[in-house]
Amino acid sequence: MFTDMECCYIARLVKYDKESHLADIQPLTKMSEGMDSAQYLDIPVTENCYMMDEMLDELKSEFSKVDTNTSLPEHESTSFVSKFPKKRLLRVGVPVVCAVLDRDNDNWKGGRDATTFMPNTNRTHDANDSVVIGVLGGDWVNG
Numbered sequence: 001m002f003t004d005m006e007c008c009y010i011a012r013l014v015k016y017d018k019e020s021h022l023a024d025i026q027p028l029t030k031m032s033e034g035m036d037s038a039q040y041l042d043i044p045v046t047e048n049c050y051m052m053d054e055m056l057d058e059l060k061s062e063f064s065k066v067d068t069n070t071s072l073p074e075h076e077s078t079s080f081v082s083k084f085p086k087k088r089l090l091r092v093g094v095p096v097v098c099a100v101l102d103r104d105n106d107n108w109k110g111g112r113d114a115t116t117f118m119p120n121t122n123r124t125h126d127a128n129d130s131v132v133i134g135v136l137g138g139d140w141v142n143g
Contacts, residue, residue, distance in 0.1 A: 005125045006100040010136065013094050014039060018054075021045045021111070023132055025098060043098065044110055045090070045132040053088045060084065086142055089135050097134040098127075105129045 011025035023045050027037035063080035106120035106129075123129065 006127045007125070008097060008099050009127070009130075011040075011096055011098050011132075013090070013092055013096050013132075016045070016090060016092065018050065021047075021050060023096075025096060025130075025132065027098075027127070028095065040098075040127055040130055043130050043132055044105075046134075049096070049132055049135055050090045053090055056084055085140060089138065094138065095136040096132045097136060098130040099133045100125055100127055101129040101131060103129065105131075 009027050009029060011027045013023055014026050015024040017023070021044065022042045024039055024041045025043055026039050029037060031037055060081060063084075067078050067081055102124060104119040104121045104123040104126070107117040109115070109117070
């Protein structure tokens, strides 16, 4: 029974839609026969995985203005933008942690929607009902 129940797994980000915050992922664990697992498509991504990338995108132009405003003595040698990470934290190819929800989430509207919903099926602990909850590896500079 427990070998059929899925809880969490590590996957590679194959595709990411930053507008809808949905990802296609490839689980890294091979099947018992040695074959790759199937990809899962349109998996919701939690806010903590992309919030820093979006915040830096918004702040970059403002920090660029500060870096180039040499009319103020304290800004003569600022280089905030050069200190930004070289790569986005959430990008194709990075390993991510996915949690499997207890129930079918097909009828959930996604995002910050907190209204109750009726599951579409009786499906439980199925990787099709996964959510990306974290990005693994990397560092502050290289993402």
